[in-house]
Amino acid sequence: MHRKPTKTVFIILGMLCCIFNCLSQDISYTFSFPNIAHHEMNIELVATHFQAGPLKIRMSRSSPGRYGTHEFGKNVYNIQAWDSNNRELQLDRIDGDVFRVSQSDGYVRISYTLYANHPDGTYSGVSEEGIHLNLPSVCLWFEGMDTTPITVKFKLPENSKWKIATQLKSTADPNTFEAPGFQYLMDSPVKIGDIIFKEWDEKKSNGGVIHFRLAIETSSHDSLITAFAGKLKRVTAEAIAVFGELPDYDFNEYTFLASYRPAMIGDGMEHRNSTMIMFPAIFNGSNDIDVFAHELFHSWNVERIRPKSLEPFDFTKSNMSGELWFAEGFTHYYGELLQERAGYLSAEEYTGRCLAGYLNTILNTPGAQRYSAVENSRHAVFIDYGSGIRDFTNNYPNMFTTYYQYGAAIALALDMELRSRFSLSLDNYMRNVWLKFGRTEIPYTISGLQQVLRELTKDTNFAKEFFDKYITGLDKFDYSKALARCGFSIQKKHPGKAWIGNLHFKSKTQLQLARTIINSPLYKSGLDENDQLLRLGNAKINTVAELESTLNTHKPGEQVTLEYKHDNTIKTVQLILEENPELTIVPFENIGLSISAEVMTNRKAWLGNKVSPTKN
Numbered sequence: 001m002h003r004k005p006t007k008t009v010f011i012i013l014g015m016l017c018c019i020f021n022c023l024s025q026d027i028s029y030t031f032s033f034p035n036i037a038h039h040e041m042n043i044e045l046v047a048t049h050f051q052a053g054p055l056k057i058r059m060s061r062s063s064p065g066r067y068g069t070h071e072f073g074k075n076v077y078n079i080q081a082w083d084s085n086n087r088e089l090q091l092d093r094i095d096g097d098v099f100r101v102s103q104s105d106g107y108v109r110i111s112y113t114l115y116a117n118h119p120d121g122t123y124s125g126v127s128e129e130g131i132h133l134n135l136p137s138v139c140l141w142f143e144g145m146d147t148t149p150i151t152v153k154f155k156l157p158e159n160s161k162w163k164i165a166t167q168l169k170s171t172a173d174p175n176t177f178e179a180p181g182f183q184y185l186m187d188s189p190v191k192i193g194d195i196i197f198k199e200w201d202e203k204k205s206n207g208g209v210i211h212f213r214l215a216i217e218t219s220s221h222d223s224l225i226t227a228f229a230g231k232l233k234r235v236t237a238e239a240i241a242v243f244g245e246l247p248d249y250d251f252n253e254y255t256f257l258a259s260y261r262p263a264m265i266g267d268g269m270e271h272r273n274s275t276m277i278m279f280p281a282i283f284n285g286s287n288d289i290d291v292f293a294h295e296l297f298h299s300w301n302v303e304r305i306r307p308k309s310l311e312p313f314d315f316t317k318s319n320m321s322g323e324l325w326f327a328e329g330f331t332h333y334y335g336e337l338l339q340e341r342a343g344y345l346s347a348e349e350y351t352g353r354c355l356a357g358y359l360n361t362i363l364n365t366p367g368a369q370r371y372s373a374v375e376n377s378r379h380a381v382f383i384d385y386g387s388g389i390r391d392f393t394n395n396y397p398n399m400f401t402t403y404y405q406y407g408a409a410i411a412l413a414l415d416m417e418l419r420s421r422f423s424l425s426l427d428n429y430m431r432n433v434w435l436k437f438g439r440t441e442i443p444y445t446i447s448g449l450q451q452v453l454r455e456l457t458k459d460t461n462f463a464k465e466f467f468d469k470y471i472t473g474l475d476k477f478d479y480s481k482a483l484a485r486c487g488f489s490i491q492k493k494h495p496g497k498a499w500i501g502n503l504h505f506k507s508k509t510q511l512q513l514a515r516t517i518i519n520s521p522l523y524k525s526g527l528d529e530n531d532q533l534l535r536l537g538n539a540k541i542n543t544v545a546e547l548e549s550t551l552n553t554h555k556p557g558e559q560v561t562l563e564y565k566h567d568n569t570i571k572t573v574q575l576i577l578e579e580n581p582e583l584t585i586v587p588f589e590n591i592g593l594s595i596s597a598e599v600m601t602n603r604k605a606w607l608g609n610k611v612s613p614t615k616n
């Protein structure tokens with residue numbers, strides 16, 4: 001997503017600016033908020049010292065870290081352009097998201113209004129309570145000026161005491177920031193409001209320090225925020241223990257931008273030196289640590305260990321990647337594992353909720369049974385719109401499964417294999433991937449990931465087989481045996497309970513079905529979306545509670561008559577009840593099984609903290 005703004009680039013740009021100051025190309029944005037109550041902002045965009053002639057100006061159609069296509073151009077209006085003599089230029093909208101100035105004199109000033117009412121990881125939100133900007137949804141940009149240095153200035157509402165938090169480079173003026181180029185600008189979210197900062201330093205492996213900041217909007221008590229910053233520090237230490245070192249963050253700074261306000265849309269989005277996390281919830285001092293851990297982990301895995309398919313990021317369309325099972329899935333595995341290792345989630349909760357979720361996804365969803373992790377990753381361009389934006393014109397429940405959970409299940413399988421067969425762990429693997437592709441910022445391919453596994457295990461067959469079976473293939477790993485080695489048992493969550501399918505209703509008062517899932521009793525009986533359940537056996541079923549209690553009077557394997565309404569017709573069908581396939585994972589000690597010292601050692605090596613809590 002972000003071309004690496006190396007120090008060399010900064011130095012060269014700096015030198016060029018000094019020597020050719022009056023000639024060097026420059027772009028500046030000025031953001032102001034004259035109609036904030038109605039979610040509008042004004043943007044003035046100036047480019048200087050470029051070659052005179054026609055000029056193409058674009059709005060993005062995608063945003064790094066979110067894989068669906070978005071038409072950000074829909075929120076741009078009142079657009080005008082002027083030349084260096086302040087004469088208005090002819091500006092044409094030649095496509096929904098593309099504008100053209102047919103003749104320019106090497107200077108252009110553009111002004112436009114942007115509407116922003118959706119504060120999440122992809123879109124922006126402008127309101128009297130605060131400003132939340134994801135810049136691909138805000139900034140028009142000039143084609144062909146990717147490496148031009150950029151200045152960003154904010155004109156805050158009058159008498160505002162608001163503060164600005166961003167990964168953009170700060171300057172002597174607290175309201176002015178800089179970006180070394182287009183890709184870095186687009187990757188830099190901005191939060192403006194009543195922000196409370198908590199700050200701490202972490203040592204870099206090569207000397208010096210990284211300055212960490214929690215920049216949070218919440219009305220909760222300061223002591224909760226201070227305690228939370230301590231938890232983030234602890235989770236960060238556990239993440240460093242996986243990779244062996246922190247990334248070399250640009251400007252030696254990493255910022256957690258967080259908002260807990262009613263208007264927020266629940267979401268989290270990773271960036272190169274920051275993350276934007278927001279929830280419409282009350283901050284209680286321990287919310288969502290797994291989300292913070294997940295987004296921080298991304299600063300290694302996806303921001304620097306970067307799939308070649310996403311580099312450089314193309315803002316004019318969606319960017320397809322077959323590697324999201326690794327970029328998102330392995331990050332998902334670690335987001336929850338780090339929370340557990342840091343002591344903020346019990347081993348029982350971790351296995352019973354998180355790991356069981358991975359297994360139900362990989363073993364019980366049609367998407368994982370029918371399509372590989374790579375194929376599911378590629379489908380993200382159609383699916384990943386973000387929360388609050390939904391598309392129901394598809395058959396996803398029967399042909400797609402989330403690459404977060406699918407990938408996390410593969411991470412679990414690899415972790416178990418490395419531990420049991422090689423006296424290694426997934427931590428070793430991630431560290432080697434980091435050294436080969438992350439620290440060097442050489443974009444990777446799937447065969448590169450396989451190569452690291454081969455080099456780590458010194459076992460060519462194992463590495464090939466693992467990738468062939470579980471990543472490009474459809475084989476499923478034997479999780480039962482692997483988890484037993486650490487004293488956990490996979491069990492049916494509802495043993496002996498009759499089941500007709502996972503129940504998703506459009507209306508719970510009428511039991512009108514949403515999509516039915518392939519291979520479930522309802523699907524096999526021909527029922528689909530909009531069919532309304534009326535009677536099961538002899539019992540009328542009008543509510544979920546009535547359906548559940550009726551199912552409790554039957555057993556898996558029984559044949560029952562199901563009456564339902566299809567369009568305007570009442571139909572009946574003979575349906576064979578099955579056992580609910582949902583799985584759970586329980587510790588041996590909870591089901592009366594003994595645990596040997598060896599099993600306990602295995603469990604601790606996997607789930608135990610890697611950094612002593614007292615060290616922080």
Ligand SMILES: [Zn+2]
Binds near residue numbers: 270294298328331
């Ligand atoms: Zn993620």
